[in-house]
Amino acid sequence: MTAMPGFPQMWAELAEIGRHAGTGGYRRPGWSTAERECSAWFAQQAAVRGLSVERDGNGNVVAWWGDPGPGGVVTGSHLDSVQDGGAFDGPLGVVSALAAIDAMHAAGVRPVRPLGVAVFAEEEGSRFGVPCLGSRLMTGALDPDRAMDLRDTAGRALPDVMVDNGQEPRLGPSDLLRDPAAFVELHVEQGRALVDCDSAVGVASVIWPHGRWRLDFSGRADHAGTTRMDDRADPMLAFAMTVLAANKAARLSSGARATLGRVEIAPGATNVIPARVSAWLDVRAADAGAVQELVDAVLRQASARSARDGTELAVALESMTAPVTFDVGLRNRLSVLLGGAPALATGAGHDAGVLSAAGVPSAMLFVRNPTGVSHAPDEHALPADCMAGVDALAAVLTDLAGGGGQS
Amino acid sequence: MTAMPGFPQMWAELAEIGRHAGTGGYRRPGWSTAERECSAWFAQQAAVRGLSVERDGNGNVVAWWGDPGPGGVVTGSHLDSVQDGGAFDGPLGVVSALAAIDAMHAAGVRPVRPLGVAVFAEEEGSRFGVPCLGSRLMTGALDPDRAMDLRDTAGRALPDVMVDNGQEPRLGPSDLLRDPAAFVELHVEQGRALVDCDSAVGVASVIWPHGRWRLDFSGRADHAGTTRMDDRADPMLAFAMTVLAANKAARLSSGARATLGRVEIAPGATNVIPARVSAWLDVRAADAGAVQELVDAVLRQASARSARDGTELAVALESMTAPVTFDVGLRNRLSVLLGGAPALATGAGHDAGVLSAAGVPSAMLFVRNPTGVSHAPDEHALPADCMAGVDALAAVLTDLAGGGGQS
Numbered sequence: 001m002t003a004m005p006g007f008p009q010m011w012a013e014l015a016e017i018g019r020h021a022g023t024g025g026y027r028r029p030g031w032s033t034a035e036r037e038c039s040a041w042f043a044q045q046a047a048v049r050g051l052s053v054e055r056d057g058n059g060n061v062v063a064w065w066g067d068p069g070p071g072g073v074v075t076g077s078h079l080d081s082v083q084d085g086g087a088f089d090g091p092l093g094v095v096s097a098l099a100a101i102d103a104m105h106a107a108g109v110r111p112v113r114p115l116g117v118a119v120f121a122e123e124e125g126s127r128f129g130v131p132c133l134g135s136r137l138m139t140g141a142l143d144p145d146r147a148m149d150l151r152d153t154a155g156r157a158l159p160d161v162m163v164d165n166g167q168e169p170r171l172g173p174s175d176l177l178r179d180p181a182a183f184v185e186l187h188v189e190q191g192r193a194l195v196d197c198d199s200a201v202g203v204a205s206v207i208w209p210h211g212r213w214r215l216d217f218s219g220r221a222d223h224a225g226t227t228r229m230d231d232r233a234d235p236m237l238a239f240a241m242t243v244l245a246a247n248k249a250a251r252l253s254s255g256a257r258a259t260l261g262r263v264e265i266a267p268g269a270t271n272v273i274p275a276r277v278s279a280w281l282d283v284r285a286a287d288a289g290a291v292q293e294l295v296d297a298v299l300r301q302a303s304a305r306s307a308r309d310g311t312e313l314a315v316a317l318e319s320m321t322a323p324v325t326f327d328v329g330l331r332n333r334l335s336v337l338l339g340g341a342p343a344l345a346t347g348a349g350h351d352a353g354v355l356s357a358a359g360v361p362s363a364m365l366f367v368r369n370p371t372g373v374s375h376a377p378d379e380h381a382l383p384a385d386c387m388a389g390v391d392a393l394a395a396v397l398t399d400l401a402g403g404g405g406q407s
Numbered sequence: 408m409t410a411m412p413g414f415p416q417m418w419a420e421l422a423e424i425g426r427h428a429g430t431g432g433y434r435r436p437g438w439s440t441a442e443r444e445c446s447a448w449f450a451q452q453a454a455v456r457g458l459s460v461e462r463d464g465n466g467n468v469v470a471w472w473g474d475p476g477p478g479g480v481v482t483g484s485h486l487d488s489v490q491d492g493g494a495f496d497g498p499l500g501v502v503s504a505l506a507a508i509d510a511m512h513a514a515g516v517r518p519v520r521p522l523g524v525a526v527f528a529e530e531e532g533s534r535f536g537v538p539c540l541g542s543r544l545m546t547g548a549l550d551p552d553r554a555m556d557l558r559d560t561a562g563r564a565l566p567d568v569m570v571d572n573g574q575e576p577r578l579g580p581s582d583l584l585r586d587p588a589a590f591v592e593l594h595v596e597q598g599r600a601l602v603d604c605d606s607a608v609g610v611a612s613v614i615w616p617h618g619r620w621r622l623d624f625s626g627r628a629d630h631a632g633t634t635r636m637d638d639r640a641d642p643m644l645a646f647a648m649t650v651l652a653a654n655k656a657a658r659l660s661s662g663a664r665a666t667l668g669r670v671e672i673a674p675g676a677t678n679v680i681p682a683r684v685s686a687w688l689d690v691r692a693a694d695a696g697a698v699q700e701l702v703d704a705v706l707r708q709a710s711a712r713s714a715r716d717g718t719e720l721a722v723a724l725e726s727m728t729a730p731v732t733f734d735v736g737l738r739n740r741l742s743v744l745l746g747g748a749p750a751l752a753t754g755a756g757h758d759a760g761v762l763s764a765a766g767v768p769s770a771m772l773f774v775r776n777p778t779g780v781s782h783a784p785d786e787h788a789l790p791a792d793c794m795a796g797v798d799a800l801a802a803v804l805t806d807l808a809g810g811g812g813q814s
Contacts, residue, residue: 240648243643255635
């Protein structure tokens, strides 16, 4: 196996796909044209390396070096993006995995265990609203009946969207990864901690618990020019108060994060008082108790203000992800192997967290992000740090999959 | 002319067009399928009455009873709606005009002056953002070059949309109304004043000045789960503060109204801190000074908060409509003719206001709205009050157009 496309070439090829000229961000929601092109690119990269590609009925893909079988070692990440996301979140793990295989090959490594590179479907949840959709279905963490009912903003159901993409939907648990001995996901760092550790690569310790709530503030549509202020039932007011309350509560709760980043207004006209404001509250904190305490406090204030304005508030929990503590033995093994790479907690969910929760010994490597910016066009890692990530991943996979002594 | 479709039949026919089953509101933006059907319905009603229909290159229509010519009397309103608007705003004036002509005909009136029923294009501005688009272009209040550049939310230009509707765009001043001696628009009351006057019909005195500002709050998109609260530049916060400040300022300023009913978030995802929040501020008050004072106060607070959050605020005035004082002689003539109908100020813009500003002696009749709700599905007037409106309009047109003694 010689003259494989190297990291820079692979990176340049992927960089072309799904980038919006206006924002500079990536638009690769699950099963979109852009995501399909990324997926086709991955299949082609697997083919030129002689890796055998397998798919499950949830849209997940794995490319195997060696015969697939139980007890393997799997790495990988995802190729979808949030709307106007960065280039690194997801693709860095996939490209690094292929480059690590090339490096292992060049070093004469012949893995004893099957080695897989996985690409999980709809990790960001940007199309159907459920993050880690592919890995959750694969591990049984998400009820396939619930997934059957998911619809995108155009009102299309997940199975129909999959059929349109030439995939036969068979939603639910799958044995795609063949009961692996370990899963290791490399990912760009989100937030900035490594820059203060003077380290290009870190190891994940825990993923914070994470909840998403849908808040529907409803009032009464009316004419913006003729309705006296006292006669209004304007749901925008309680929404606005909630934004400020959530921000304040997160600042008061050590390290917690609260965000309202998605809002829908109906009817949404300049000269009409809204009938309804729907907003999504995203909260994360170091433990589940802190998340709940923060949300309870915010919702108490939101309800009180809604009542005062003659409007109503309905709240629905959309998802609650329990905290993940990655396998301590595996984490320590990686940290030692990488010369004492620092351990980092993260507020972001990942497929590795879903696999860990499903009982797969899992670990994550983070590649330094000097500004910490993520889910945005400015997301960045330096080329030298990306190369350090590839080297680290190759070392980890060699250690876990065996065969490093055969060269 | 016998057996014309009466008010109830005409009302029932129009009620079918463009009503959204889910919301119960009307969706008739300018040059939409629904608005085109309403327009075709009007042409048919004109035809069965033997009225001659003329159009200008701005999408406005007029149906003449008698030969068109200068010094006529024109009535009418519009058939477009805001998103999920009510049945009455606009159509009540058009249907009442046709019914008034039938009543005059039945009473043997033969007008001395040409009598026109006008339907103006895109009065609500719900498609291209400029209210009274048709009448503003017709009177020269809106620069046709600016109108050429208007785009709807799908990015389509006004002339292209007109061509798609089989209209030849010739934007700019037109002599469609032939220099009329008077224009009278009947309209459903917006807000509630007549209910306290025990009067089914009122006469407009003034239209309040009205401004629309676009507020662009910009910050930095980032990951909702990993970005510390202190590291954020979240433009949602200053937007939220502005909503509350505008509400408070309007309550403190006697009778003023301030509304933020339209908001756009980018990228607009639950797990992404917004990069940009664009919001539209709608302000009306009894005089231009009060409008400006309110807006200045709100924008001062908005700018200060934006700076505090490390975000930025850009403000653009989208439209400023000067106050309109309707022709006092004409208003008094109508009020006396209608047995002392009360005079009402309004915060809503109308084509009659545009014509008045262009020098056409203009007046408005308001038909009682018991709840005051408008621009919403619950907008309502009682059938008996609608009939009183038709009688009042017939009396006014007979008085103004002459010929009432010929029966």
